[in-house]
Amino acid sequence: MSEEKVRIFDTTLRDGEQTPGVTVTPEQKVQIATRLSDLGVDAIEAGFPIVSHGEMQAIKTIVNSGLKAEICGLARATETDIDAAIKCDLKYVHTFIATSDIHMKFKLKMTREQVLERAVHAVEYAKKHGLAVEFSAEDATRSDRPFLLQVFKAVEQAGADRLDIPDTVGYATPQYITQVVNDVRAATKLPISMHCHDDFGLAVANSIAGINAGAACAHVTINGLGERAGNASLEEFVMALQCLYNKKHNIKTQMLYETSRFVSNTMGIIVQPNKAIIGENAFGHESGIHTHGILNNPLTYEPISPELVGRKRWLQAGKHAGAHGINAMLAEFGITPTEEQLKLIVEKQKDVADKGKAITTADLLSIAGEVMHNAQFEEKFKLYDFHIVTGMNIIPTAVVRLNAEGKDLISSETGVGPVDAALKAIQKIAADVASIKIREYKLDSITGGSDALAEVSVKVEDKNGNIVSARKANEDIVVASVEAMMDAINKVLLKKVLYSKS
Ligand code: KIV
Numbered sequence: 001m002s003e004e005k006v007r008i009f010d011t012t013l014r015d016g017e018q019t020p021g022v023t024v025t026p027e028q029k030v031q032i033a034t035r036l037s038d039l040g041v042d043a044i045e046a047g048f049p050i051v052s053h054g055e056m057q058a059i060k061t062i063v064n065s066g067l068k069a070e071i072c073g074l075a076r077a078t079e080t081d082i083d084a085a086i087k088c089d090l091k092y093v094h095t096f097i098a099t100s101d102i103h104m105k106f107k108l109k110m111t112r113e114q115v116l117e118r119a120v121h122a123v124e125y126a127k128k129h130g131l132a133v134e135f136s137a138e139d140a141t142r143s144d145r146p147f148l149l150q151v152f153k154a155v156e157q158a159g160a161d162r163l164d165i166p167d168t169v170g171y172a173t174p175q176y177i178t179q180v181v182n183d184v185r186a187a188t189k190l191p192i193s194m195h196c197h198d199d200f201g202l203a204v205a206n207s208i209a210g211i212n213a214g215a216a217c218a219h220v221t222i223n224g225l226g227e228r229a230g231n232a233s234l235e236e237f238v239m240a241l242q243c244l245y246n247k248k249h250n251i252k253t254q255m256l257y258e259t260s261r262f263v264s265n266t267m268g269i270i271v272q273p274n275k276a277i278i279g280e281n282a283f284g285h286e287s288g289i290h291t292h293g294i295l296n297n298p299l300t301y302e303p304i305s306p307e308l309v310g311r312k313r314w315l316q317a318g319k320h321a322g323a324h325g326i327n328a329m330l331a332e333f334g335i336t337p338t339e340e341q342l343k344l345i346v347e348k349q350k351d352v353a354d355k356g357k358a359i360t361t362a363d364l365l366s367i368a369g370e371v372m373h374n375a376q377f378e379e380k381f382k383l384y385d386f387h388i389v390t391g392m393n394i395i396p397t398a399v400v401r402l403n404a405e406g407k408d409l410i411s412s413e414t415g416v417g418p419v420d421a422a423l424k425a426i427q428k429i430a431a432d433v434a435s436i437k438i439r440e441y442k443l444d445s446i447t448g449g450s451d452a453l454a455e456v457s458v459k460v461e462d463k464n465g466n467i468v469s470a471r472k473a474n475e476d477i478v479v480a481s482v483e484a485m486m487d488a489i490n491k492v493l494l495k496k497v498l499y500s501k502s
């Protein structure tokens with residue numbers, strides 16, 4: 001008989017929304033739920049109905065949106081919370097109460113007997129109202145084991161459909177999780193979920209240990225969002241299950257990256273570049289040794305193919321880069337230097353990198369142009385300067401002066417703010433050569449303070465559907481935005497010129 005698929009219970013919209021500083025509007029919650037369902041998650045914890053009217057509204061809309069995933073809502077083990085879930089038209093509730101001594105004594109101020117009674121009553125109440133019930137013993141991993149098992153057995157008797165083992169403060173190890181799951185499986189017959197937090201970076205490993213010990217489901221979040229250090233990341237958990245443990249699930253892995261980007265943009269939480277699977281660098285290569293290997297056979301330095309998770313491999317110029325990588329990067333633009341020219345290009349770009357400068361594609365092409373005496377590879381647009389007027393009660397206005405393909409041009413535009421005005425002025429000049437649309441604009445602060453280094457990423461599209469991205473950092477967000485936009489336009493134009501040639 002084939003093995004059951006591991007059930008994916010996504011709590012991005014509940015535990016993920018508890019990430020400090022994150023709140024999303026009801027409309028955004030519905031958009032995220034739709035993406036999650038399309039991704040193939042089995043269940044979505046859409047929120048915590050009792051927390052606000054907006055939350056209830058959003059959950060109700062999600063419940064009635066006809067999504068394929070089951071929709072669940074969180075409720076403390078009280079009638080009021082369960083009533084709030086029922087008001088959202090939910091048919092599936094995740095109810096919880098803490099079972100660890102520290103929570104019972106200092107938070108709930110309840111005895112074990114009171115907690116046990118409350119848990120049983122909540123499950124009976126929810127079942128009486130026709131709900132499917134997943135019961136969580138909050139802080140299960142720090143709970144006295146016999147008491148935990150007593151509570152689980154009692155809620156099973158009361159009609160609970162599923163049990164969840166939360167590692168609420170991420171304190172467990174994979175070995176410990178294995179023991180808890182074994183004990184819970186020996187004590188009850190209900191399907192078990194894992195709910196692991198990442199305080200020690202073990203949330204994914206712990207969730208997998210739970211599954212290997214016989215748990216049927218894991219609570220996970222996109223990008224590992226969640227309270228404090230977050231929850232187990234859906235992307236990492238699913239890919240490890242599939243690739244390292246040969247387990248089945250319903251996730252469409254090719255949609256992982258786009259879903260991660262959507263959630264990151266909507267919730268405003270950046271994904272660290274070196275995050276597994278979905279971080280920007282997860283499939284990027286700079287080192288010459290690695291790039292050489294990758295170009296011969298990607299499996300030399302990639303455990304999985306990037307396409308499996310909806311991504312593309314990319315190569316980076318820089319001081320670690322070697323001839324094979326640089327050659328491949330130039331080949332993307334149809335540029336084929338001789339061996340001698342390639343050697344010079346590699347050396348020159350290393351000299352630039354040694355000065356601490358990150359090498360953009362435009363920089364590399366310009367070096368290639370210089371070495372190969374081909375002005376066609378040079379930047380098409382060169383910025384001279386720009387000037388901004390902004391403040392309160394005036395319309396932000398930008399004047400940009402640049403050289404576009406040998407012609408000096410000047411353009412002015414107004415906007416909702418200085419960045420908008422400056423980017424519109426550049427787009428106005430570019431319109432004749434390559435009408436450019438901004439598909440994505442993202443501003444991140446890299447350091448703290450009002451003099452923080454800001455990083456701007458832009459993604460632009462020309463009228464032929466060519467999409468390129470560029471990223472620049474500067475203490476001045478307008479400068480970073482203008483430089484990123486110029487870099488992106490140059491990339492689009494270079495692609496256009498070099499390809500139309502051949
Ligand atoms: O981490 C936790 O214990 C929770 C519970 C509500 C299940 O999120």
Ligand code: ZN
Nearest residue numbers: 015166168195
């Ligand atoms: Zn949690």
